[in-house]
Amino acid sequence: MAVTAVSGSAARPIPRLRRLEDERWLAMALLAPTAILLGLFIAYPFFEGVLLSLSSARVGDPGHFVGLKNFHKIWDDSIFRTTVWNTFWYTGVTTVFKLALGLWLAILLNRHFRGKAIIRAFILLPFIIPTVLSTFAWKWMFDPTFSVINWTLFQLGFITQRINWLGDPDLAMTSIIVINIWRGVPFFAITLLAGLQTISPELHEAAAIDGARPWARFWHVTWPLLMPVTLVVVLFSVIQTFADFQLVYVMTGGGPANATHLFATYAYQLGIGTGLLSEGAAISLAMFPFLFIIVVVQLLYIRRVETR
Amino acid sequence: MIEGALWRRWVFYNIPLILFVFVLLFPFYWMIVTTFRPDGELYLPWNAPNYMPFWTNNPTLEHVLYLFEETSFSRWMFNTMLIALVSTVISLFCGVLAGYALARLNFPYAGGLGTAIFITYLVPQTLLFIPLAEIIRNFQLGDTPWSLILTYPTFLIPFCTWLMMGYFKAIPKELEECARIDGASRWKAMVYIIIPVAVPGILSSGIIAFTLSWNEFIYALVFLSSPDQKTVPVGVTSELIRGDVFFWGPLMAGALLGSIPVAIVYSFFVEHYVSGLTGSVKG
Numbered sequence: 001m002a003v004t005a006v007s008g009s010a011a012r013p014i015p016r017l018r019r020l021e022d023e024r025w026l027a028m029a030l031l032a033p034t035a036i037l038l039g040l041f042i043a044y045p046f047f048e049g050v051l052l053s054l055s056s057a058r059v060g061d062p063g064h065f066v067g068l069k070n071f072h073k074i075w076d077d078s079i080f081r082t083t084v085w086n087t088f089w090y091t092g093v094t095t096v097f098k099l100a101l102g103l104w105l106a107i108l109l110n111r112h113f114r115g116k117a118i119i120r121a122f123i124l125l126p127f128i129i130p131t132v133l134s135t136f137a138w139k140w141m142f143d144p145t146f147s148v149i150n151w152t153l154f155q156l157g158f159i160t161q162r163i164n165w166l167g168d169p170d171l172a173m174t175s176i177i178v179i180n181i182w183r184g185v186p187f188f189a190i191t192l193l194a195g196l197q198t199i200s201p202e203l204h205e206a207a208a209i210d211g212a213r214p215w216a217r218f219w220h221v222t223w224p225l226l227m228p229v230t231l232v233v234v235l236f237s238v239i240q241t242f243a244d245f246q247l248v249y250v251m252t253g254g255g256p257a258n259a260t261h262l263f264a265t266y267a268y269q270l271g272i273g274t275g276l277l278s279e280g281a282a283i284s285l286a287m288f289p290f291l292f293i294i295v296v297v298q299l300l301y302i303r304r305v306e307t308r
Numbered sequence: 309m310i311e312g313a314l315w316r317r318w319v320f321y322n323i324p325l326i327l328f329v330f331v332l333l334f335p336f337y338w339m340i341v342t343t344f345r346p347d348g349e350l351y352l353p354w355n356a357p358n359y360m361p362f363w364t365n366n367p368t369l370e371h372v373l374y375l376f377e378e379t380s381f382s383r384w385m386f387n388t389m390l391i392a393l394v395s396t397v398i399s400l401f402c403g404v405l406a407g408y409a410l411a412r413l414n415f416p417y418a419g420g421l422g423t424a425i426f427i428t429y430l431v432p433q434t435l436l437f438i439p440l441a442e443i444i445r446n447f448q449l450g451d452t453p454w455s456l457i458l459t460y461p462t463f464l465i466p467f468c469t470w471l472m473m474g475y476f477k478a479i480p481k482e483l484e485e486c487a488r489i490d491g492a493s494r495w496k497a498m499v500y501i502i503i504p505v506a507v508p509g510i511l512s513s514g515i516i517a518f519t520l521s522w523n524e525f526i527y528a529l530v531f532l533s534s535p536d537q538k539t540v541p542v543g544v545t546s547e548l549i550r551g552d553v554f555f556w557g558p559l560m561a562g563a564l565l566g567s568i569p570v571a572i573v574y575s576f577f578v579e580h581y582v583s584g585l586t587g588s589v590k591g
Contacts, residue, residue, distance in 0.1 A: 020493065026413060026495070027409040031410075033401065033406075034405070037461050038465060108321055111321070120582070122329065122332075124582070128570055129567045130567060132541035132545060133567050136563050137339045141338055145353055182331065233589050243432030249525075249545075250545065267437075268526070284434060284437070285435070288435060295427070
């Protein structure tokens, strides 16, 4: 009502504060700081990144336009191919485990017992503590000479020789996957627990009265109702994991012999480490189509589940 | 939920839960033990006799002292704290205003802008760090705290906006209309009526934004170069590893002390943190 009165008088010059009475002007004013910061430090760098990836720039040399040459070059680069494979493998394996273990932990927590609040608070610690710092604790635990994991396995009689966790490509990848799962499980568990708590216990009771066994109740009642939350959690986790940097940088730096690179660590090594800015930019931009497809597919799927 | 005998409760619930807690917390225990263990014990080979990895009888503060005397650790703590606080405040300011506009005002393209915010929410830092490093250099911001204070909001604002939109949407429209009928302007209704109601949401976003900026690594690694400007994660990584030599004692001490501010903030606001976390994944 007041809105029409104000916007009807738009012909006359309006004092600045009065102008904020118009929803459109107010919205613009409120969105301006966000638009400026995101435009300056997301949209502009993205545009610059595309230009950079199409140029021959190096550190100290602005370079010139070379078209898709950098992309051709990385396409033929065997390390890049390993990197693509690693990233998908890393993302896929960790997501499956994080979802399974996170859901299990959420179910364990979804009941009343003494100390539940404290346990829940402690469980989130791996997710809260800065990744680089906790990854160093893992690196120390995986240290080939002083590994506490080796010590434990040795004392339990499983091994007789040391395992060089980070020196062997497959073991190094496995170690990184284990740490990513360790860090991600709390996030899955706590968000899925919140999802579980919105499911009315009466549904379970009704199903139980109808004779459904616990497993059937989980599969036909809990799981479908949990689907919308699960999908969003998986979306976030997949993107974060796909674009991961810190964990691999600290654990292996992409080694041994470039066997554990992800997009981000390889882009860092080429772009910042050796100063091939254009190639580095091309590699990190190469993430974009994959991320885009993942987001679109997931969002479409989420919409389908939610409207069902 | 609990059916059957006591042993079933133990097998199906308590033992798995204990295992989960043990595995999730063990690395932190390991950090603490290493921090206080003297070098002589630290560098015993894993298969040495009488090696006692899980405890030390000779606790020492030498690693902590090394950290403060031989490195700029206190500087790093101060830098990280400053950057995290300022970028959190900036992001909250922008996020609250933008969230309010997107959730409660009618204007053209509101839906499209909401989607755009969601998309930027999903842009990982590792996609843009190389061109962004160039831009930071062109703006003469390299190696200053400003390079991070201004870029951290790029991943914090979308998050805060998204979370605040959820909180604002849950506040009934009537609240605002009452204030407007009583003669408050739109601006005043927002500042004095709606934003105070959304304080729990602001706290949640602020705490998560703080922990996220404390955690950030790649921008800090690329944009900062002099030892005195570094943040804790970068300082620990670059100054406590010389070539192939890892100073494990100080490294673990740094990891432990560097985690404490986040852990303290978190422990005071666990409920807010959890509600923010679960709110952030609501579509």
